[in-house]
Amino acid sequence: MIAVVAGLNIFPIKSAGAVPVVRAELTRDGLRHDREFMLVRPDGRHLSQREVPELALLHPDYDGGKLIVHTPLAAAPLVCEALDGPALDVTVHRRPCQGMDQGDEAAGWFSETLGLACRLVRFTGTRPTALGGGTLTYADGYPVSVLSDESLDDLNRRMDARLPMARFRPNIVLHGLGPYGEDPVTRLRGGGVEIELIRPCGRCVIINTDQDTARRSPEPLRALGRYRAERFGGTREIMFGRLGVPRALGTLRVGDELAAS
Template identity: 40%
Template sequence: MARIARLTYYPVKACAGTDVPSAEVTPAGLAHDRVFQLVAPDGGVLTQRPHPVLAAVRPRVLGDRLALSAPGRDDVVFPIRLDGPRRPASTYGWQGDGVRQGDEADEWFSDLLGRPAELIRIAPGHDRVTGGHTPGTAAFADGHALLIASESSLDSLNERIAAGQGEPVPMDRFRPNIVLAGWAEPHREDETRELSAGTAKFGYAQQCVRCTVPMIDQETGAKAGPEPIRTLATYRRGPDGGVVFGVQAAVLRPGQVAVGDEVIVHSWAGPSPSTAAAEPPFTATARRPAESV
């Protein structure tokens, strides 16, 4: 039996997450998840990829206000603007606009990044369709409403990393919304198609192809590579060759979820291509994979 071990929402895309004991599930994912994002003057999204320092920014939603803190920076708290002046915005295939949150937020982030940056929030009537196996919607997440990963998947990865004389990585490197515990086999999440927890229901969209963000220390905002991508690349490849870990999902039924909730899988697929191609479980006595990147 699987259960929810951790729930995390990320108020500002690319910044730190907030762990919660329970959460509302909206059609676009956990409440408050990636409802804000940073954009350049041309509307292009700003993320950890070129700006790893964003990982150390701690946003907090305080009712109708947003608080921001970061090491070495003065904290700032400002009212959340639900509507107002708009800024064109894009998020990996989606084009639209967002509500500017004001000069105070823009100046704080611009000073942090050393470049012009504007903080925006999803606008009223935000309309975004996500694809994959199960269509849905999302706020400013890269592709889908939810990212789900299991503790057994991380344990298997860290066993391989340790056997290769590397340092194990924490789950926050992958920035999931829902972490599952209780499955003995790694990557079982890849094989789900419909699952529910609490009063909410989810549908598998696709495996999550990983970029360079998992090589950034999410506590300090410093680049810490090459793990876990180097080891994942030796045994976790999707059909298009991308390195995969965890799955993205759409919301089939909004509701409430909590840490400890049982997760019921209503339908399964066969093993995913990368799971089926994986080597037997890796142990300290097994050979070290030859491939590295």
């Protein structure tokens, strides 16, 4: 089967807003600059939309050197250069890793904007994936997330209100596989790029957060729970989309055709 890349999204700051792009470099850690930064509490635990939905209102732009963050929560944007140190011990879902502290100015801006003490860190070191022998930055468990727009169309037909793709925060949006056509796919190949899809994407309360307003509602988690709950690795999860590990690196572009097998 052939899948067309219908969208590409990079999330420079974990749990903050997306940067839609028309091309992206696929590295061993996922799309370049994806989840390169993260906000942490004073004890090093990561901040997430699970607890702080207002993170959705942070809109970052990062070129590899300068980070700019706009938000309606602050009168002026944050503008700072990426720093290379010092390294802090931090955690993502209790899994230890490290991050380079980005300084007091950034920490003060985020703490005031969000109304809680936090610091910005930039990824350093290595993190292994749970399965598949890959590596990642600050993504939860795998470097690449994939979702079909036809799967979202099917979900929307089951609901009273239509939801945008942004609610589900995929790195790669596919078209052409049909509703849930990504479920059995284990490989995506094209243009020298190859991604192995390792497991279904278990969903949490973040998808109930409107990415434009930070308001939370019972949907779509409730709707998905009626027909997309299954067991994986001994736990019952609500599955929607797939998670993968890059195997051959290169450039992905919107409009690219990928062989799905």
